Amino acid sequence: MTNSQEKYLVVSIHDVAPDFEQEINDALSLLDSLGSVRASLLVVPRYRGRSIEGDDNFVQFLKDLQAQGHEVVQHGLEHTSSVKPKGVWRRLRAGLFTRGEGEFLGPPAEEAARKLEEGRRIMRACRLEPSGFVAPAWLFDRAVLEALRSAQFRYTTTRWRIIDLKQGRRYAAPVVVLRGSTLKMSRLSRFYSEMLLRARARSRIVRVAIHPADVRLGALAWFRIILTELLGKRSALTYRQALDRLTPTA
Numbered sequence: 001m002t003n004s005q006e007k008y009l010v011v012s013i014h015d016v017a018p019d020f021e022q023e024i025n026d027a028l029s030l031l032d033s034l035g036s037v038r039a040s041l042l043v044v045p046r047y048r049g050r051s052i053e054g055d056d057n058f059v060q061f062l063k064d065l066q067a068q069g070h071e072v073v074q075h076g077l078e079h080t081s082s083v084k085p086k087g088v089w090r091r092l093r094a095g096l097f098t099r100g101e102g103e104f105l106g107p108p109a110e111e112a113a114r115k116l117e118e119g120r121r122i123m124r125a126c127r128l129e130p131s132g133f134v135a136p137a138w139l140f141d142r143a144v145l146e147a148l149r150s151a152q153f154r155y156t157t158t159r160w161r162i163i164d165l166k167q168g169r170r171y172a173a174p175v176v177v178l179r180g181s182t183l184k185m186s187r188l189s190r191f192y193s194e195m196l197l198r199a200r201a202r203s204r205i206v207r208v209a210i211h212p213a214d215v216r217l218g219a220l221a222w223f224r225i226i227l228t229e230l231l232g233k234r235s236a237l238t239y240r241q242a243l244d245r246l247t248p249t250a
Contacts, residue, residue: 008236044077159175174203
């Protein structure tokens with residue numbers, strides 16, 4: 001039986017694609033130095049037109065990481081939006097949380113389902129079978145949830161929750177994420193993230209998301225401080241492992 005008082009940490013590395021292999025390795029080196037923390041790797045099947053299908057070296061890199069205990073998660077299709085969101089609320093969300101990367105916020109349901117299936121096809125062609133899907137910037141329309149269920153994904157996530165698609169449950173899981181293309185913006189984002197951690201210290205699950213842009217801005221030292229503090233109080237799990245712990249047993 002799971003200890004209901006136990007707290008968890010999920011570390012995710014976003015935008016996992018050949019373009020960012022060095023940054024991914026740098027982030028993984030940090031996690032190794034903190035006690036071999038295993039991460040959920042958010043893989044973009046065709047990052048801005050460059051597919052992982054046929055990139056044998058990168059696919060083997062992912063398989064090796066899986067063998068070490070890391071989890072592969074499908075992260076959109078191309079990580080770029082071709083449709084301008086309709087409505088003030090959608091445009092506001094897109095403007096606040098992403099810069100043209102909310103590809104699952106705004107397209108018609110049929111187009112979203114096509115993108116989802118094409119990403120799944122690429123992953124399967126590489127013999128990668130992710131059980132989870134995370135939309136770029138955690139932005140998606142409600143209709144995408146049904147498409148995810150139809151595609152037999154086990155879970156997805158929003159900025160504030162993990163959604164168990166099989167059980168129909170939602171788990172509060174605030175995420176620490178840096179947002180900023182400049183050092184100044186990154187520092188502001190760090191301040192917000194630290195405040196969030198204090199406010200959500202009692203949350204059963206806390207997530208930390210690392211992006212290649214964070215590595216390029218020199219934020220890994222800050223992530224080391226945050227992760228060291230969290231690992232002193234929480235067990236580090238991948239998304240799939242966390243759901244295994246949280247799912248009620250008969």
